Amino acid sequence: MKLHPIGVIHSPFTERAGMAIQPSGAAGVKGTVEVLPEYAEGLQDLDGFSHIILLYRFDRSAGYKLRVIPFMDTVPRGLFATRAPARPNHIGLSVVRLERVVGRVLHIDGVDILDQTPLLDIKPYVPAFDAPQECRTGWLEGLGGAARAKRSDERFA
Amino acid sequence: MKLHPIGVIHSPFTERAGMAIQPSGAAGVKGTVEVLPEYAEGLQDLDGFSHIILLYRFDRSAGYKLRVIPFMDTVPRGLFATRAPARPNHIGLSVVRLERVVGRVLHIDGVDILDQTPLLDIKPYVPAFDAPQECRTGWLEGLGGAARAKRSDERFA
Numbered sequence: 436m437k438l439h440p441i442g443v444i445h446s447p448f449t450e451r452a453g454m455a456i457q458p459s460g461a462a463g464v465k466g467t468v469e470v471l472p473e474y475a476e477g478l479q480d481l482d483g484f485s486h487i488i489l490l491y492r493f494d495r496s497a498g499y500k501l502r503v504i505p506f507m508d509t510v511p512r513g514l515f516a517t518r519a520p521a522r523p524n525h526i527g528l529s530v531v532r533l534e535r536v537v538g539r540v541l542h543i544d545g546v547d548i549l550d551q552t553p554l555l556d557i558k559p560y561v562p563a564f565d566a567p568q569e570c571r572t573g574w575l576e577g578l579g580g581a582a583r584a585k586r587s588d589e590r591f592a
Numbered sequence: 593m594k595l596h597p598i599g600v601i602h603s604p605f606t607e608r609a610g611m612a613i614q615p616s617g618a619a620g621v622k623g624t625v626e627v628l629p630e631y632a633e634g635l636q637d638l639d640g641f642s643h644i645i646l647l648y649r650f651d652r653s654a655g656y657k658l659r660v661i662p663f664m665d666t667v668p669r670g671l672f673a674t675r676a677p678a679r680p681n682h683i684g685l686s687v688v689r690l691e692r693v694v695g696r697v698l699h700i701d702g703v704d705i706l707d708q709t710p711l712l713d714i715k716p717y718v719p720a721f722d723a724p725q726e727c728r729t730g731w732l733e734g735l736g737g738a739a740r741a742k743r744s745d746e747r748f749a
Contacts, residue, residue, distance in 0.1 A: 436649055436710075438593040440682045459729030474680060477658040483730020490647075490683055492593055501634040513636030515714040518721070523631060524595045524712045526647055526683070530722050545724075553593075555681045557672040561732060564675070565687050566723040567702075573640020575718060 440553035442470040442539075444491060444529045448544045451495070454547060465534075466546035468554060475539035478557075486541075486560035491527045492553040493520035507578055516573060527552070530560055597710035599627040599696075601648055603703045608652070611704060613724055622691075623703035625711060632696035635714075639693045643717035644700075648684045649710040650677035664735055673730060684709070 446466035448454045468489065470478060483485065500520040502511040520527060531545040541557075603623035605611045625646065627635060638644065656678040659668040677684060689701040698714075 436595040436597075436682075438595060440593075441680050455736075456692070457607065474658065475673075477671035478673075479659065480673035480731050481670055483728060483733075485726070485728040486724045488685065490681075495625070497672065501631065502636065513638055514634035515631075516635075516637035516641065516716050517719075518715055522713060523598050524647075525593075526595075526713050528645065528685070528715060530724055532724065542656060556679060556683050558675055558685060559673050559730065559732075560724070560727065561675075561729050562723070562727050563729075566719070567643045567687055567689065567717070569642070570717065570719050571642040572718050572720075574637050575716075576640075 438492070438555055440492070440555065441474045441479070441578070442468060442554035444468050444489065444546075444548050444550075444552040444554055446548050446550045446552075449550050451549065452453070454549070455585055461545045461547035463544065464546045466543050466548065468541040468543060468557070470539045470541070470554070470585055472539060478536060478541070479541060481541070481557070481559065482534065484533060484559045486530055487533045487541070488558040488560050489529045489531060489548070489554065490556040491529075491548060492555060493522070493525035493527045495549060496520040496525050499523055508574065510574070526555065593609045595649070595712055597628075597712065598624060599707050599711040601625050601646065601703075601707075601709040601711055603705050604710075605705070606707050608706065611706070618702045618704035620701065621703045623700050623705065625698040625700060625714070627696045627698070627711070629696060634694060635693060635698070636650070637715070638654050638690065638698070638716065641690060641716045644690045644698070645715040645717050645722070646686045646688060646705070646711065647713040647715070648705060649687075649712060650679070650682035650684045652706060653677040653711055656680055665731065667731070669731055683712065716748055719724045
């Protein structure tokens, strides 16, 4: 299975270190998604959605370990119980706010993605499909504020 | 970018037609995720989470069109404003309930995925990261019950 980028994500974060220390998470962090011209037609109707799901490539992560110590934790955890970017398939997922669509550029808020990240897919975010109720969040619950913080793959890695 | 399945998803749905007519969506539909032995160690700690995000390959979809008529609609919509499986990169996403973990098999509920679907990734579902508040859902809002129905990629395609 071979993937091809359909665009690129622009953000203020040129390296992971900067993302990791964002104290209040990604809320308020602005960025853009630039979709390649050949896919622009597929953006029609997207502006009706307040939030979108971005799938992208963790292109600055290589390899993986099956146990990782999350940034905010001190105990090794199973990789699939974390959002660490170094995974068997390096696919990242972020739910971001869609502020406006200008041609083939999406203006987004809540960006916890490195600049120049290759975009793989855009899906509309639909609470009825994507937001289950009454959730437990495992090891994150012991971290207090961590589980309530806006996500950052880096802090949560 | 080349991807490799890390497991396989088992469900009652052997063809799309059966999924499409599920009147009440996928809630209550049980399935399993069988993770390959070499990745089993990464499942540690996952059982603390009530819900997980599955990324998988839409392996029975080929090609794509940039405008599609969703199953519950009559108007062509931009592909990226739908969850249609025929997309430039054929990556599917489902949030499912994790009922229990038995060895390297995850028992899940809320399955809207075809049987034998190749698994690409598992991420813990964390409301603080993945569930924004005050959402608008574009063209789906005009459909009434559709937007409130449990998701099915097929009905939503």
